[in-house]
Amino acid sequence: MGDAGGLILPLIFLVALYLLLIRPQQRRQKQHQQLIGSLxxxxxxxxxxxxxxxxxxxxxxxxxxxxxxxxxxxxxxxxxxxxxxxxxxxxxxxx
The missing domain is CATH 2.30.30.60 (SH3 type barrels.)
Known part of the structure; x- marks a missing residue:
């Protein structure tokens, strides 16, 4: 049980990293590609x-x-x- 508890904090950190940094950047890249395509x-x-x-x-x-x-x-x-x-x-x- 102690090992599972030690994995929760890094997992929460990775999820937060994805939601705060990676996902918004992917959204901006998609919008830029749409802008280029609509030119x-x-x-x-x-x-x-x-x-x-x-x-x-x-x-x-x-x-x-x-x-x-x-x-x-x-x-x-x-x-x-x-x-x-x-x-x-x-x-x-x-x-």
């Missing part, structure tokens, strides 16, 4: 390095971003941080 030409995106651009071409591994007129840069799709959805821009002149 399409014309989306405005931000890379992990903070570069903003519009997707002009896609392959299985890469995305070409137009960052300014006539400047296109190629990135790994995995470097995608977020897709910028239609955000309302407030125009101060309209007040």
């Amino acid at each position: 399409s030409v014309g989306d405005d995106v931000v890379t992990v390095g903070g570069l903003h651009g519009r997707v002009v071409a896609l392959t299985d591994e890469t995305m070409d971003l137009e960052v300014t007129d006539d400047v296109v840069m190629r990135f790994q799709r995995s470097s995608l941080a977020k897709v910028v959805r239609d955000e309302i821009l407030l125009d101060e002149d309209s007040e």
